[in-house]
Ligand code: TRP
């Protein structure tokens with residue numbers, strides 16, 4: 424059913440030390456995906472510039488630091504391609520070319536545009552770069568013909584817009600003057616399935632219905648040794664009268680991490696309530712030990728209520744059923760003290776982070792390792808991006824081949 428093979432792509436803005444909320448939200452998901460699909464993971468440093476253009480040096484430092492955090496978390500350069508956006512300048516070329524066919528209204532309507540302008544009122548967000556940011560994201564995705572984009576809920580509208588951009592691009596630039604002739608030639612190559620394809624196409628064009636379109640496209644997959652060009656034409660011909668040059672990606676919704684911060688609010692750098700991925704055991708211990716608890720437990724003998732305590736939220740993430748029972752009973756009967764209650768959480772986090780810190784240390788001791796990983800990842804990414812760009816330039820008629 425797919426014109427392009429499965430490919431996962433996701434990016435993150437460099438924001439400084441990543442924390443265990445990122446780990447339980449996005450990174451563990453990436454580590455799982457890298458075993459299932461070809462994956463590309465990149466540092467979206469240009470995206471960071473759209474809001475932080477006056478801190479370029481920090482953005483660059485954070486970018487490299489973030490790669491170490493990813494490696495620490497278990498993103499494996501032998502499985503996934505890890506790269507930095509600004510080192511693959513093809514992203515900028517596609518961004519520019521897509522901008523020619525992107526209606527302004529589409530960008531102005533993206534929910535994060537007005538949201539962020541209101542929320543980050545201390546920043547200069549009245550720039551062209553900030554308005555164009557979702558289109559840059561579309562270019563990031565489309566340049567690899569990514570089929571799956573793991574993102575949080577807030578990013579889903581961006582993936583939606585990416586799909587619209589792909590459709591629009593294919594519609595505008597996939598229409599060749601002799602498309603019909605070429606498409607019909609491609610249909611003949613379907614051999615025994617040609618008739619069925621034509622029927623499904625007619626049905627789709629007359630009655631609509633995603634199912635006929637899907638069936639027609641599925642047919643294309645059953646015929647081996649079709650050229651990519653023929654497949655592109657057939658894929659588009661099933662639907663209308665254009666080739667499909669850019670793939671429409673699907674958002675792969677990342678479950679929201681329920682990681683509470685040290686103060687019970689959501690864990691976030693801006694609340695200053697985080698435990699970093701590479702936090703030292705002593706710091707983890709100190710941070711948890713000084714966490715607020717149920718305000719009703721002033722003295723050791725006062726009974727408490729876990730539901731009112733941020734530490735309980737951490738038990739929900741880290742503790743097994745037996746420990747949770749022990750907390751519930753011990754807290755409500757004042758049978759245990761808060762420091763006692765916190766210890767299993769401290770132990771669990773320290774245990775969880777030990778292998779991450781160990782992996783990170785290897786890279787901190789030998790920065791050349793990280794450099795090589797990124798250089799290698801960028802080269803691989805550029806090769807893939809280059810293929811798409813060749814097709815894009817050709818489809819747009821920017822190459823003089825006569
Ligand atoms: N906009 C994303 C964020 O703020 C980061 C990002 C940039 C991204 N380009 C992407 C995510 C492409 C997925 C795919 O989190």
Ligand code: SF4
Nearest residue numbers: 717727732754761764
């Ligand atoms: Fe919170 Fe545990 Fe203290 Fe109860 S005993 S208030 S759950 S830290």
